Amino acid sequence: MNMAVMLLAALATLQKWLLQMPGELFSQIVSIIFIFLLLFSMFYGQRLQLRIWLNEIEGSLYKLKYLRDEGRRIAIEAIKEVGKPQTDPTPKVDRFLEYFTISPQSLDPVGIVWKLEHILDVRDARFKDEVKLLAPSADETQINNLENTLEAAMALNYIYKVIRHYFLLGKKTLSLYVIMQIQMILPLVMREAEAYASALKAFAYGQPIGDGVGALVAAKLMHGFPVRKVQKDCVVATVPLEGRTAYIIKAEGPGGNVGKPGDAIKTIIEENEGKIANIIMIDAALKLEGEEIGEVADGVGAAIGGPGVDQFKIEETILKYRIPINAVIIKEDIGDAVSPMRREIFEAADKAIERIRQLILERTREGDKVIICGVGNTIGIGQ
Amino acid sequence: MSKASSESSSTAKISSFALIAIIITLVVAIMALFNAVQAYLMGEVDVATILLIVGFIGVGACTYMLLQMRQRIIRLRIEMPPITTTIECRKCGFKTVREFQRGDYIFKEVEPCQKCNEKMLITAIYREVREKMKATFPF
Known part of the structure:
Protein backbone atom coordinates (compact mmCIF):
# COMPACT_ATOMS: atom_id res chain seq x y z
CA MET A 1 0.00 0.00 0.00
CA ASN A 2 2.97 2.32 0.74
CA MET A 3 3.98 1.98 -2.89
CA ALA A 4 0.55 3.15 -4.02
CA VAL A 5 0.70 6.21 -1.76
CA MET A 6 4.18 7.04 -3.09
CA LEU A 7 2.99 6.70 -6.68
CA LEU A 8 0.02 8.97 -6.07
CA ALA A 9 2.31 11.57 -4.43
CA ALA A 10 4.67 11.37 -7.42
CA LEU A 11 1.74 11.85 -9.80
CA ALA A 12 0.54 14.92 -7.86
CA THR A 13 4.09 16.40 -7.95
CA LEU A 14 4.29 15.73 -11.71
CA GLN A 15 0.99 17.49 -12.26
CA LYS A 16 2.12 20.49 -10.18
CA TRP A 17 5.44 20.64 -12.07
CA LEU A 18 3.73 20.35 -15.44
CA LEU A 19 1.28 23.14 -14.53
CA GLN A 20 4.15 25.49 -13.67
CA MET A 21 6.16 24.64 -16.80
CA PRO A 22 6.21 27.12 -19.73
CA GLY A 23 4.80 25.75 -23.02
CA GLU A 24 8.16 25.93 -24.92
CA LEU A 25 10.05 23.87 -22.36
CA PHE A 26 7.28 21.30 -22.42
CA SER A 27 7.49 20.82 -26.19
CA GLN A 28 11.31 20.56 -25.93
CA ILE A 29 10.97 17.76 -23.39
CA VAL A 30 8.55 15.94 -25.70
CA SER A 31 11.05 16.31 -28.59
CA ILE A 32 13.91 14.96 -26.46
CA ILE A 33 11.78 11.96 -25.45
CA PHE A 34 10.92 11.36 -29.12
CA ILE A 35 14.61 11.50 -30.20
CA PHE A 36 15.55 9.22 -27.31
CA LEU A 37 12.91 6.68 -28.37
CA LEU A 38 14.15 6.87 -31.99
CA LEU A 39 17.78 6.22 -30.94
CA PHE A 40 16.65 3.45 -28.59
CA SER A 41 14.75 1.70 -31.38
CA MET A 42 17.76 2.06 -33.71
CA PHE A 43 20.26 0.46 -31.34
CA TYR A 44 18.10 -1.77 -29.17
CA GLY A 45 15.09 -2.45 -31.44
CA GLN A 46 16.24 -5.95 -32.33
CA ARG A 47 16.92 -6.82 -28.71
CA LEU A 48 13.50 -5.57 -27.77
CA GLN A 49 11.98 -7.74 -30.51
CA LEU A 50 13.95 -10.72 -29.18
CA ARG A 51 12.61 -10.08 -25.69
CA ILE A 52 9.05 -9.94 -27.05
CA TRP A 53 9.55 -13.26 -28.86
CA LEU A 54 11.15 -14.84 -25.81
CA ASN A 55 8.17 -13.73 -23.75
CA GLU A 56 5.80 -15.31 -26.27
CA ILE A 57 7.76 -18.59 -26.16
CA GLU A 58 7.81 -18.46 -22.36
CA GLY A 59 4.02 -18.10 -22.30
CA SER A 60 3.64 -21.15 -24.52
CA LEU A 61 6.17 -23.03 -22.40
CA TYR A 62 3.95 -22.50 -19.36
CA LYS A 63 1.12 -24.13 -21.24
CA LEU A 64 3.33 -26.97 -22.49
CA LYS A 65 4.52 -27.58 -18.94
CA TYR A 66 0.93 -27.68 -17.73
CA LEU A 67 -0.01 -30.13 -20.50
CA ARG A 68 3.03 -32.30 -19.75
CA ASP A 69 2.15 -32.42 -16.04
CA GLU A 70 -1.48 -33.19 -16.82
CA GLY A 71 -0.39 -36.00 -19.14
CA ARG A 72 1.77 -37.49 -16.46
CA ARG A 73 -1.01 -37.17 -13.87
CA ILE A 74 -3.66 -38.74 -16.11
CA ALA A 75 -1.32 -41.64 -17.00
CA ILE A 76 -0.49 -42.33 -13.34
CA GLU A 77 -4.16 -42.13 -12.33
CA ALA A 78 -5.20 -44.51 -15.13
CA ILE A 79 -2.51 -47.01 -14.14
CA LYS A 80 -3.57 -46.87 -10.50
CA GLU A 81 -7.24 -47.23 -11.37
CA VAL A 82 -6.98 -49.98 -13.96
CA GLY A 83 -3.78 -51.79 -13.10
CA LYS A 84 -4.06 -51.74 -9.30
CA PRO A 85 -0.29 -51.91 -8.74
CA GLN A 86 1.11 -52.93 -5.34
CA THR A 87 3.60 -50.05 -5.28
CA ASP A 88 3.46 -46.42 -6.39
CA PRO A 89 3.94 -46.42 -10.21
CA THR A 90 5.20 -42.80 -10.31
CA PRO A 91 8.97 -43.48 -10.54
CA LYS A 92 8.40 -46.11 -13.25
CA VAL A 93 6.13 -43.74 -15.20
CA ASP A 94 8.79 -41.02 -14.95
CA ARG A 95 11.35 -43.47 -16.36
CA PHE A 96 8.93 -44.49 -19.10
CA LEU A 97 8.43 -40.87 -20.16
CA GLU A 98 12.14 -40.58 -20.87
CA TYR A 99 12.35 -43.62 -23.17
CA PHE A 100 13.85 -43.06 -26.58
CA THR A 101 14.25 -45.01 -29.81
CA ILE A 102 17.33 -44.71 -32.00
CA SER A 103 16.48 -45.08 -35.66
CA PRO A 104 18.75 -47.37 -37.74
CA GLN A 105 21.76 -46.09 -39.62
CA SER A 106 20.88 -45.02 -43.16
CA LEU A 107 24.35 -44.49 -44.69
CA ASP A 108 23.75 -47.72 -46.61
CA PRO A 109 19.96 -47.65 -47.13
CA VAL A 110 19.72 -51.25 -48.43
CA GLY A 111 17.60 -53.26 -46.01
CA ILE A 112 16.84 -50.30 -43.77
CA VAL A 113 13.10 -51.14 -43.72
CA TRP A 114 13.75 -54.50 -42.05
CA LYS A 115 16.17 -52.93 -39.59
CA LEU A 116 13.57 -50.27 -38.77
CA GLU A 117 10.88 -52.90 -38.39
CA HIS A 118 13.05 -54.86 -35.98
CA ILE A 119 13.77 -51.76 -33.88
CA LEU A 120 10.04 -50.92 -33.78
CA ASP A 121 9.17 -54.50 -32.80
CA VAL A 122 11.68 -54.39 -29.96
CA ARG A 123 10.28 -51.03 -28.84
CA ASP A 124 6.72 -52.32 -28.98
CA ALA A 125 7.56 -55.47 -27.01
CA ARG A 126 9.46 -53.47 -24.41
CA PHE A 127 6.60 -50.98 -23.98
CA LYS A 128 4.09 -53.80 -23.55
CA ASP A 129 6.27 -55.54 -20.96
CA GLU A 130 6.74 -52.32 -19.03
CA VAL A 131 3.00 -51.58 -19.02
CA LYS A 132 2.26 -55.14 -17.86
CA LEU A 133 4.67 -54.62 -14.96
CA LEU A 134 3.14 -51.22 -14.18
CA ALA A 135 -0.46 -52.50 -14.30
CA PRO A 136 -0.52 -56.17 -13.30
CA SER A 137 -4.34 -56.37 -13.06
CA ALA A 138 -5.03 -54.91 -16.51
CA ASP A 139 -6.36 -57.13 -19.30
CA GLU A 140 -5.06 -57.09 -22.90
CA THR A 141 -7.42 -54.27 -24.01
CA GLN A 142 -6.56 -52.12 -21.00
CA ILE A 143 -2.84 -52.73 -21.51
CA ASN A 144 -3.13 -51.45 -25.08
CA ASN A 145 -5.07 -48.39 -23.89
CA LEU A 146 -2.56 -47.67 -21.12
CA GLU A 147 0.29 -48.02 -23.59
CA ASN A 148 -1.37 -45.43 -25.85
CA THR A 149 -1.97 -43.12 -22.86
CA LEU A 150 1.69 -43.35 -21.87
CA GLU A 151 2.79 -42.70 -25.44
CA ALA A 152 0.68 -39.52 -25.56
CA ALA A 153 2.20 -38.43 -22.22
CA MET A 154 5.65 -39.22 -23.64
CA ALA A 155 4.97 -37.07 -26.71
CA LEU A 156 3.90 -34.14 -24.50
CA ASN A 157 7.01 -34.55 -22.35
CA TYR A 158 9.22 -34.57 -25.44
CA ILE A 159 7.58 -31.50 -27.02
CA TYR A 160 7.94 -29.58 -23.74
CA LYS A 161 11.60 -30.50 -23.41
CA VAL A 162 12.52 -29.58 -26.99
CA ILE A 163 10.80 -26.17 -26.81
CA ARG A 164 12.37 -25.54 -23.40
CA HIS A 165 15.78 -26.44 -24.85
CA TYR A 166 15.51 -23.92 -27.68
CA PHE A 167 14.02 -21.29 -25.37
CA LEU A 168 16.93 -21.56 -22.94
CA LEU A 169 19.46 -21.76 -25.77
CA GLY A 170 17.97 -18.63 -27.35
CA LYS A 171 17.97 -16.83 -24.02
CA LYS A 172 21.57 -17.82 -23.37
CA THR A 173 22.94 -16.89 -26.81
CA LEU A 174 20.39 -14.19 -27.70
CA SER A 175 20.63 -15.60 -31.22
CA LEU A 176 17.99 -14.06 -33.45
CA TYR A 177 17.80 -17.15 -35.64
CA VAL A 178 17.28 -19.67 -32.83
CA ILE A 179 14.55 -17.56 -31.21
CA MET A 180 12.90 -16.58 -34.50
CA GLN A 181 12.67 -20.18 -35.74
CA ILE A 182 11.09 -21.46 -32.55
CA GLN A 183 8.67 -18.51 -32.39
CA MET A 184 7.59 -19.16 -35.99
CA ILE A 185 6.83 -22.86 -35.59
CA LEU A 186 5.28 -22.40 -32.15
CA PRO A 187 1.60 -22.20 -33.30
CA LEU A 188 1.95 -25.55 -35.10
CA VAL A 189 3.75 -27.13 -32.14
CA MET A 190 1.02 -25.89 -29.79
CA ARG A 191 -1.68 -27.37 -32.02
CA GLU A 192 0.02 -30.72 -31.91
CA ALA A 193 0.53 -30.56 -28.14
CA GLU A 194 -3.14 -29.68 -27.62
CA ALA A 195 -4.13 -32.62 -29.82
CA TYR A 196 -2.05 -34.99 -27.70
CA ALA A 197 -3.53 -33.50 -24.54
CA SER A 198 -7.07 -34.21 -25.71
CA ALA A 199 -5.95 -37.70 -26.77
CA LEU A 200 -4.84 -38.51 -23.22
CA LYS A 201 -8.31 -38.93 -21.77
CA ALA A 202 -9.59 -40.66 -24.91
CA PHE A 203 -6.84 -43.26 -24.56
CA ALA A 204 -7.25 -43.57 -20.80
CA TYR A 205 -11.01 -44.20 -21.15
CA GLY A 206 -10.80 -46.25 -24.36
CA GLN A 207 -12.84 -43.87 -26.52
CA PRO A 208 -12.68 -44.17 -30.32
CA ILE A 209 -10.44 -41.50 -31.87
CA GLY A 210 -10.60 -39.79 -35.26
CA ASP A 211 -7.67 -41.84 -36.58
CA GLY A 212 -9.78 -44.97 -36.06
CA VAL A 213 -12.27 -44.14 -38.80
CA GLY A 214 -10.58 -46.59 -41.22
CA ALA A 215 -10.91 -49.34 -38.61
CA LEU A 216 -14.54 -48.27 -38.05
CA VAL A 217 -15.34 -48.69 -41.75
CA ALA A 218 -13.83 -52.19 -41.69
CA ALA A 219 -15.67 -53.01 -38.44
CA LYS A 220 -19.00 -51.95 -39.96
CA LEU A 221 -18.35 -54.16 -42.99
CA MET A 222 -17.23 -57.24 -41.02
CA HIS A 223 -19.67 -57.04 -38.11
CA GLY A 224 -21.77 -60.17 -37.83
CA PHE A 225 -19.36 -62.35 -39.82
CA PRO A 226 -16.88 -64.79 -38.27
CA VAL A 227 -13.44 -63.30 -37.77
CA ARG A 228 -10.02 -64.91 -37.41
CA LYS A 229 -6.73 -63.49 -36.24
CA VAL A 230 -3.91 -62.79 -38.67
CA GLN A 231 -0.37 -61.55 -38.18
CA LYS A 232 0.15 -59.17 -36.49
CA ASP A 233 -2.58 -58.01 -34.07
CA CYS A 234 -5.09 -57.94 -36.96
CA VAL A 235 -8.37 -59.69 -37.68
CA VAL A 236 -9.87 -60.72 -41.01
CA ALA A 237 -13.43 -61.63 -41.99
CA THR A 238 -14.59 -63.12 -45.28
CA VAL A 239 -17.65 -61.14 -46.35
CA PRO A 240 -19.80 -61.43 -49.51
CA LEU A 241 -20.02 -57.93 -50.99
CA GLU A 242 -21.73 -56.96 -54.26
CA GLY A 243 -21.28 -60.52 -55.56
CA ARG A 244 -17.55 -60.55 -54.75
CA THR A 245 -15.65 -62.14 -51.90
CA ALA A 246 -14.20 -59.42 -49.68
CA TYR A 247 -11.49 -60.05 -47.11
CA ILE A 248 -12.01 -57.31 -44.57
CA ILE A 249 -8.94 -56.55 -42.45
CA LYS A 250 -8.58 -54.32 -39.39
CA ALA A 251 -6.47 -54.16 -36.24
CA GLU A 252 -7.91 -56.23 -33.40
CA GLY A 253 -10.05 -54.06 -31.13
CA PRO A 254 -11.32 -52.65 -28.92
CA GLY A 255 -7.94 -51.93 -27.31
CA GLY A 256 -5.69 -49.18 -28.66
CA ASN A 257 -3.90 -50.97 -31.46
CA VAL A 258 -2.88 -50.33 -35.07
CA GLY A 259 -1.63 -53.85 -35.81
CA LYS A 260 0.52 -54.58 -38.84
CA PRO A 261 -1.79 -54.32 -41.85
CA GLY A 262 1.20 -54.89 -44.14
CA ASP A 263 1.72 -58.40 -42.77
CA ALA A 264 -2.03 -59.10 -42.76
CA ILE A 265 -2.47 -58.09 -46.43
CA LYS A 266 0.60 -60.14 -47.40
CA THR A 267 -0.79 -63.18 -45.57
CA ILE A 268 -4.18 -62.96 -47.33
CA ILE A 269 -2.57 -62.45 -50.76
CA GLU A 270 -0.32 -65.45 -50.24
CA GLU A 271 -3.19 -67.59 -48.93
CA ASN A 272 -4.99 -66.83 -52.23
CA GLU A 273 -1.79 -67.35 -54.30
CA GLY A 274 -1.96 -63.77 -55.50
CA LYS A 275 -5.44 -64.16 -57.01
CA ILE A 276 -6.80 -60.90 -55.64
CA ALA A 277 -8.52 -58.59 -58.09
CA ASN A 278 -8.16 -55.39 -56.09
CA ILE A 279 -7.08 -53.98 -52.76
CA ILE A 280 -8.93 -51.05 -51.18
CA MET A 281 -7.37 -49.31 -48.23
CA ILE A 282 -9.30 -46.89 -46.00
CA ASP A 283 -7.55 -44.45 -43.72
CA ALA A 284 -7.93 -41.06 -42.08
CA ALA A 285 -5.88 -38.37 -43.80
CA LEU A 286 -4.88 -34.88 -42.78
CA LYS A 287 -7.10 -32.29 -44.39
CA LEU A 288 -5.88 -29.02 -45.81
CA GLU A 289 -7.18 -25.83 -44.24
CA GLY A 290 -10.45 -24.92 -45.95
CA GLU A 291 -11.50 -28.53 -46.56
CA GLU A 292 -14.46 -29.94 -44.67
CA ILE A 293 -14.02 -32.40 -41.80
CA GLY A 294 -15.21 -35.86 -42.83
CA GLU A 295 -14.82 -35.24 -46.56
CA VAL A 296 -14.33 -38.55 -48.41
CA ALA A 297 -11.96 -38.84 -51.37
CA ASP A 298 -10.55 -41.77 -53.31
CA GLY A 299 -7.40 -42.38 -55.27
CA VAL A 300 -4.70 -44.97 -55.79
CA GLY A 301 -1.84 -46.18 -53.60
CA ALA A 302 -1.34 -47.65 -50.16
CA ALA A 303 -3.17 -45.41 -47.73
CA ILE A 304 -1.23 -46.01 -44.56
CA GLY A 305 0.85 -43.71 -42.36
CA GLY A 306 3.36 -44.53 -39.68
CA PRO A 307 7.07 -45.11 -40.17
CA GLY A 308 6.59 -46.61 -43.64
CA VAL A 309 7.35 -50.28 -42.93
CA ASP A 310 3.80 -51.48 -43.66
CA GLN A 311 3.47 -49.32 -46.76
CA PHE A 312 6.73 -50.80 -48.06
CA LYS A 313 5.55 -54.37 -47.41
CA ILE A 314 2.21 -53.78 -49.14
CA GLU A 315 3.88 -52.19 -52.16
CA GLU A 316 6.39 -55.04 -52.40
CA THR A 317 3.64 -57.69 -52.30
CA ILE A 318 1.29 -56.00 -54.78
CA LEU A 319 4.18 -55.45 -57.16
CA LYS A 320 5.07 -59.16 -57.01
CA TYR A 321 1.51 -60.18 -57.95
CA ARG A 322 0.65 -57.05 -59.98
CA ILE A 323 -2.45 -56.31 -57.90
CA PRO A 324 -4.10 -52.90 -58.34
CA ILE A 325 -4.51 -50.88 -55.17
CA ASN A 326 -7.06 -48.16 -54.43
CA ALA A 327 -7.44 -45.89 -51.45
CA VAL A 328 -10.35 -44.15 -49.75
CA ILE A 329 -9.48 -41.39 -47.33
CA ILE A 330 -11.52 -39.50 -44.75
CA LYS A 331 -10.23 -36.01 -44.14
CA GLU A 332 -9.65 -34.54 -40.69
CA ASP A 333 -7.13 -32.31 -38.97
CA ILE A 334 -4.38 -33.34 -36.57
CA GLY A 335 -6.45 -32.39 -33.52
CA ASP A 336 -9.37 -34.55 -34.63
CA ALA A 337 -7.12 -37.49 -35.49
CA VAL A 338 -6.03 -38.13 -31.92
CA SER A 339 -8.98 -36.78 -29.95
CA PRO A 340 -12.36 -38.54 -29.43
CA MET A 341 -14.09 -39.16 -32.75
CA ARG A 342 -16.25 -36.29 -33.97
CA ARG A 343 -19.77 -36.89 -35.21
CA GLU A 344 -18.84 -35.70 -38.73
CA ILE A 345 -16.05 -38.27 -38.91
CA PHE A 346 -18.26 -41.04 -37.54
CA GLU A 347 -20.89 -40.27 -40.16
CA ALA A 348 -18.24 -40.17 -42.90
CA ALA A 349 -17.71 -43.91 -42.33
CA ASP A 350 -21.03 -44.64 -44.09
CA LYS A 351 -20.06 -42.38 -46.99
CA ALA A 352 -16.74 -44.24 -47.25
CA ILE A 353 -18.60 -47.59 -47.36
CA GLU A 354 -20.72 -46.27 -50.24
CA ARG A 355 -17.54 -45.24 -52.06
CA ILE A 356 -16.02 -48.70 -51.47
CA ARG A 357 -19.11 -50.40 -52.94
CA GLN A 358 -18.89 -48.11 -55.95
CA LEU A 359 -15.18 -48.88 -56.41
CA ILE A 360 -15.82 -52.62 -56.20
CA LEU A 361 -18.56 -52.40 -58.81
CA GLU A 362 -16.43 -50.28 -61.13
CA ARG A 363 -13.05 -51.99 -60.70
CA THR A 364 -13.85 -55.69 -60.24
CA ARG A 365 -16.04 -58.39 -61.77
CA GLU A 366 -18.54 -60.67 -60.08
CA GLY A 367 -16.89 -63.61 -58.31
CA ASP A 368 -13.58 -61.71 -57.86
CA LYS A 369 -11.73 -61.57 -54.57
CA VAL A 370 -10.94 -58.20 -53.01
CA ILE A 371 -9.10 -57.09 -49.91
CA ILE A 372 -10.55 -54.19 -47.93
CA CYS A 373 -8.23 -52.94 -45.23
CA GLY A 374 -9.31 -50.38 -42.62
CA VAL A 375 -6.19 -48.68 -41.30
CA GLY A 376 -5.88 -46.80 -38.02
CA ASN A 377 -5.97 -47.07 -34.26
CA THR A 378 -8.91 -49.27 -33.34
CA ILE A 379 -9.28 -48.00 -29.79
CA GLY A 380 -12.92 -48.19 -28.70
CA ILE A 381 -13.94 -50.09 -31.83
CA GLY A 382 -14.77 -53.79 -31.68
CA GLN A 383 -15.48 -56.02 -34.64
CA MET B 1 2.89 -37.18 -8.00
CA LEU B 76 -4.64 -23.81 -19.67
CA ARG B 77 -7.73 -25.98 -19.29
CA ILE B 78 -7.99 -29.21 -21.25
CA GLU B 79 -11.54 -29.11 -22.54
CA MET B 80 -13.33 -32.43 -22.72
CA PRO B 81 -16.53 -32.23 -24.74
CA PRO B 82 -19.25 -34.73 -23.76
CA ILE B 83 -19.00 -38.07 -25.53
CA THR B 84 -22.26 -39.83 -26.34
CA THR B 85 -22.86 -43.54 -26.75
CA THR B 86 -25.72 -44.71 -28.96
CA ILE B 87 -27.22 -48.10 -28.13
CA GLU B 88 -29.50 -49.83 -30.61
CA CYS B 89 -31.59 -52.94 -30.69
CA ARG B 90 -30.94 -54.70 -33.97
CA LYS B 91 -34.27 -56.53 -33.79
CA CYS B 92 -36.84 -53.81 -33.06
CA GLY B 93 -34.74 -50.70 -33.79
CA PHE B 94 -35.19 -49.22 -30.28
CA LYS B 95 -32.50 -46.60 -29.75
CA THR B 96 -31.11 -44.94 -26.62
CA VAL B 97 -28.41 -42.32 -26.25
CA ARG B 98 -26.43 -41.88 -23.06
CA GLU B 99 -23.15 -40.45 -21.85
CA PHE B 100 -20.03 -42.51 -22.54
CA GLN B 101 -19.06 -44.90 -19.76
CA ARG B 102 -15.66 -46.48 -19.26
CA GLY B 103 -15.60 -49.85 -21.00
CA ASP B 104 -17.97 -48.83 -23.83
CA TYR B 105 -16.85 -49.66 -27.35
CA ILE B 106 -18.50 -49.80 -30.75
CA PHE B 107 -20.20 -53.20 -31.36
CA LYS B 108 -20.22 -54.12 -27.68
CA GLU B 109 -23.27 -56.05 -26.56
CA VAL B 110 -24.92 -54.39 -23.59
CA GLU B 111 -28.12 -54.66 -21.53
CA PRO B 112 -31.26 -56.28 -23.02
CA CYS B 113 -33.76 -54.16 -24.97
CA GLN B 114 -36.63 -52.67 -22.93
CA LYS B 115 -39.08 -53.55 -25.69
CA CYS B 116 -38.13 -56.98 -27.03
CA ASN B 117 -35.59 -58.23 -24.45
CA GLU B 118 -33.01 -58.85 -27.20
CA LYS B 119 -29.38 -57.89 -26.41
CA MET B 120 -28.64 -54.33 -27.50
CA LEU B 121 -25.54 -53.16 -29.29
CA ILE B 122 -23.43 -50.01 -29.03
CA THR B 123 -23.53 -48.64 -32.57
CA ALA B 124 -21.93 -45.25 -32.17
CA ILE B 125 -19.58 -43.35 -29.87
CA TYR B 126 -18.76 -39.78 -30.82
CA ARG B 127 -18.42 -36.24 -29.58
CA GLU B 128 -20.36 -33.29 -30.91
CA VAL B 129 -18.45 -30.10 -31.49
CA ARG B 130 -20.27 -26.81 -31.61
CA GLU B 131 -18.45 -24.86 -34.30
CA LYS B 132 -17.52 -21.31 -33.37
CA MET B 133 -18.60 -18.62 -35.84
CA LYS B 134 -16.66 -19.41 -38.99
CA ALA B 135 -14.93 -16.59 -40.79
CA THR B 136 -16.38 -16.37 -44.28
CA PHE B 137 -13.94 -16.44 -47.16
CA PRO B 138 -14.81 -16.00 -50.82
CA PHE B 139 -12.80 -19.17 -51.63
Missing part, protein backbone atom coordinates in the same frame (compact mmCIF):
# COMPACT_ATOMS: atom_id res chain seq x y z
CA SER B 2 2.62 -34.47 -5.42
CA LYS B 3 5.51 -32.69 -7.11
CA ALA B 4 3.71 -32.71 -10.43
CA SER B 5 0.44 -31.52 -8.91
CA SER B 6 2.07 -28.63 -7.15
CA GLU B 7 3.98 -27.75 -10.31
CA SER B 8 0.87 -27.78 -12.48
CA SER B 9 -1.09 -25.71 -9.97
CA SER B 10 1.71 -23.13 -9.82
CA THR B 11 1.66 -22.98 -13.62
CA ALA B 12 -2.06 -22.24 -13.66
CA LYS B 13 -1.97 -19.68 -10.82
CA ILE B 14 -1.85 -15.90 -11.34
CA SER B 15 1.12 -14.17 -9.71
CA SER B 16 -0.24 -12.08 -6.82
CA PHE B 17 2.64 -9.61 -7.26
CA ALA B 18 1.65 -9.05 -10.90
CA LEU B 19 -2.00 -8.62 -9.89
CA ILE B 20 -1.12 -5.99 -7.22
CA ALA B 21 1.12 -4.14 -9.71
CA ILE B 22 -1.70 -4.05 -12.29
CA ILE B 23 -4.24 -2.80 -9.75
CA ILE B 24 -1.86 -0.04 -8.55
CA THR B 25 -1.16 1.04 -12.14
CA LEU B 26 -4.89 1.10 -12.83
CA VAL B 27 -5.55 3.32 -9.80
CA VAL B 28 -2.73 5.68 -10.83
CA ALA B 29 -4.04 5.81 -14.42
CA ILE B 30 -7.54 6.68 -13.20
CA MET B 31 -6.05 9.39 -10.98
CA ALA B 32 -4.21 10.75 -14.04
CA LEU B 33 -7.52 10.99 -15.86
CA PHE B 34 -9.06 12.94 -12.95
CA ASN B 35 -6.02 15.23 -12.88
CA ALA B 36 -6.37 15.75 -16.63
CA VAL B 37 -9.92 17.03 -16.12
CA GLN B 38 -8.68 19.28 -13.32
CA ALA B 39 -5.86 20.66 -15.50
CA TYR B 40 -8.28 21.31 -18.37
CA LEU B 41 -10.60 23.27 -16.07
CA MET B 42 -7.59 25.36 -14.97
CA GLY B 43 -6.95 26.18 -18.65
CA GLU B 44 -3.74 24.09 -19.00
CA VAL B 45 -4.73 22.28 -22.21
CA ASP B 46 -1.22 20.86 -23.00
CA VAL B 47 -0.83 19.33 -19.54
CA ALA B 48 -4.37 18.03 -19.65
CA THR B 49 -3.66 16.34 -22.98
CA ILE B 50 -0.51 14.63 -21.67
CA LEU B 51 -2.27 13.43 -18.51
CA LEU B 52 -5.20 12.25 -20.59
CA ILE B 53 -2.89 10.24 -22.86
CA VAL B 54 -1.02 8.79 -19.85
CA GLY B 55 -4.33 7.93 -18.17
CA PHE B 56 -5.83 6.24 -21.21
CA ILE B 57 -2.66 4.30 -21.97
CA GLY B 58 -2.53 3.16 -18.32
CA VAL B 59 -6.18 2.07 -18.24
CA GLY B 60 -5.84 0.35 -21.62
CA ALA B 61 -2.65 -1.49 -20.65
CA CYS B 62 -4.13 -2.67 -17.33
CA THR B 63 -7.34 -3.89 -18.96
CA TYR B 64 -5.32 -5.71 -21.62
CA MET B 65 -3.10 -7.38 -19.00
CA LEU B 66 -6.09 -8.44 -16.87
CA LEU B 67 -7.80 -9.92 -19.93
CA GLN B 68 -4.60 -11.71 -20.92
CA MET B 69 -4.36 -13.23 -17.44
CA ARG B 70 -7.93 -14.46 -17.68
CA GLN B 71 -7.29 -15.85 -21.15
CA ARG B 72 -4.19 -17.68 -19.90
CA ILE B 73 -6.21 -19.50 -17.28
CA ILE B 74 -8.91 -20.39 -19.82
CA ARG B 75 -6.26 -21.61 -22.30
